[in-house]
Amino acid sequence: MPILFLVIVGAAAGFLATRIMRVEADVPTTIAIGVFGALLGGLVLRALVTMAGWAAGFVGAVMGALLLIWLWQKVSGRR
Structure with a gap:
């Protein structure tokens, strides 16, 4: 099932990518582009x-250390 899902998603991604980049490719090349791109x-x-x-x-x-320093200063009365 995961391989079939990868092919379907790859086909859709490859189709979309070839359209965006204005590349003419056949169906197997489009699927391969999509799968390897994924x-x-x-x-x-x-x-x-x-x-x-x-x-x-x-x-x-760092934020935790800053909080501890702030608390230490408040408890000890140091600034």
Whole structure:
């Protein structure tokens, strides 16, 4: 089932991409463009989401450290 889904989504993506780029291609080439484009796009998107996750973790760590410093200053009476 996943392979059939990949072919259907690939065909739709390939059709849309060939129309946007104004490329004339036959049906098997259009499907291949869509399937390989989906694989490539999925890898790139997964890498970007992973990097965004690391960045979000870093931002969260900095914000947590800032909060602890602020609380420490309030409790200890330091400025």
